[in-house]
Amino acid sequence: MNRNIIVFGATGKTGQLICKELERNELTYSVFVREQSISKMSSSSGKTVSGNVLNADDVKLAFDGESFSDVIIALGSKDLKGAGIRSVGTKNILDALNNAKIKPHIHAISALGVGESWSQLNWFGKLISNLLIKSTMNDHNKQEGYLKKSALPCHIIRPVGLKDGDSKGEVLVQNEGPLPSNAIQRVDVARFLVKSLLENKTGVSGICQKK
Ligand SMILES: NC(=O)c1ccc[n+]([C@@H]2O[C@H](COP(=O)([O-])OP(=O)(O)OC[C@H]3O[C@@H](n4cnc5c(N)ncnc54)[C@H](OP(=O)(O)O)[C@@H]3O)[C@@H](O)[C@H]2O)c1
Numbered sequence: 493m494n495r496n497i498i499v500f501g502a503t504g505k506t507g508q509l510i511c512k513e514l515e516r517n518e519l520t521y522s523v524f525v526r527e528q529s530i531s532k533m534s535s536s537s538g539k540t541v542s543g544n545v546l547n548a549d550d551v552k553l554a555f556d557g558e559s560f561s562d563v564i565i566a567l568g569s570k571d572l573k574g575a576g577i578r579s580v581g582t583k584n585i586l587d588a589l590n591n592a593k594i595k596p597h598i599h600a601i602s603a604l605g606v607g608e609s610w611s612q613l614n615w616f617g618k619l620i621s622n623l624l625i626k627s628t629m630n631d632h633n634k635q636e637g638y639l640k641k642s643a644l645p646c647h648i649i650r651p652v653g654l655k656d657g658d659s660k661g662e663v664l665v666q667n668e669g670p671l672p673s674n675a676i677q678r679v680d681v682a683r684f685l686v687k688s689l690l691e692n693k694t695g696v697s698g699i700c701q702k703k
Contacts, residue, residue, distance in 0.1 A: 493561065496538070497521040497689075498554060500545060500585060501566035503532040506601060506654065509682035510566055517686055521564075524554045545581035552588045559593060562689055565600040572627055578602075579634035586642050598646040599689050600639055601681065602632045604671065604698050609650055612698055614670055617652070647693045649685055652700045654678050662702035673700040 497514060501507040502523035514521045515537070522538030530542060539558070543550025545567060563585060569577040582600065589596065605613045605621045606629060613621060621629050639646045653675045660677050663684045676699060684699060 495519050495561045495689075496559065497562045497564060498524060498538070498541075498560045499564045499566065500524045500581065501564075501568060501601075503529040504566055504568055505656065506568075506678045506681055507564075507566040508532070509679050510564060510685055513679075513682045513686040517690070519686070522554075522558075522560075524551070545577065545584060546575070548584045548587060551581075551584040555588050555592060560596045561594070562597045562599060563589070564685065564689070565598065568601075569628075572625065576631055576634070578628075578631045579638065582635045583638045586638055586644070589644065595644055597689070597692060597694075598639060598642070598644050599685055600635065600646065600648050601685070602636055602648050602650045603629065604650045604652045604700075605629055606632045606636055606650060609667070609696075609698050612666070612668070612670055614674070617674060645692070645694045647688055648696045649681065649688070650696060650698045651676050651681050654681065659683070660701050663699050664702040665697045665699055667696060667698050671698060671700040672703055676701045 497519055499521055502511050503525050520537045524541045526544060527542045541554040545551060565582055567578050567581045636648055639648055652671055655675050655677050657677060659679045663680050
């Protein structure tokens with residue numbers, strides 16, 4: 493199958509690693525990036541669409557005249573007040589795809605602790621999620637709601653805490669019971685996402701580093 497991929501959040505810490513992984517697999521991809529962040533991109537084999545994901549018209553432009561097989565959503569924000577980047581951005585993407593002739597596969601990064609995976613967090617994860625990143629978790633909750641309602645095939649990836657640095661190897665996928673590790677390297681999330689994309693994986697994957 494010929495892939496034509498677009499990445500939202502391509503300039504982020506995980507997004508950049510996803511792009512590298514797509515390149516390593518010789519996959520063609522376009523990116524949607526904010527004007528002020530274009531310089532963070534090294535290269536992409538497809539087009540670069542500049543825009544704000546909170547602006548529905550900007551997002552529509554990304555899909556104008558081009559059909560994508562896969563849409564990767566690695567959107568995030570350091571703004572803990574929560575501007576709804578993940579949920580509003582995802583909704584704008586799904587709305588823009590309403591009339592798409594070819595229905596793409598969505599691959600989105602959420603977080604462990606969202607929805608029924610709350611019970612998979614240990615006490616420390618629950619504390620952090622409630623005290624420090626409540627708005628982020630709410631945003632991911634809404635984001636997942638939009639994805640689950642969508643008619644498009646979706647793979648929702650729920651990683652534990654993300655770490656920078658080299659790969660630490662295999663990823664454990666577990667959707668029930670507490671995960672054995674609180675951390676995963678961003679590079680291993682990127683590799684898991686691209687491998688799953690190539691396998692057309694759908695559903696939900698709670699992931700951490702395999703011990
Ligand atoms: N940190 C953790 O431990 C952890 C754990 C589990 C899940 N997660 C989730 O994993 C995801 C990725 O995290 P990350 O740390 O890799 O994210 P990040 O480095 O903060 O990257 C966020 C990306 O979203 C883009 N973005 C933000 N606002 C935008 C807008 N209005 N329009 C277009 N693009 C916009 C950013 O673009 P700019 O370059 O222009 O800012 C950037 O490319 C997030 O959803 C996060 O909640 C994180």
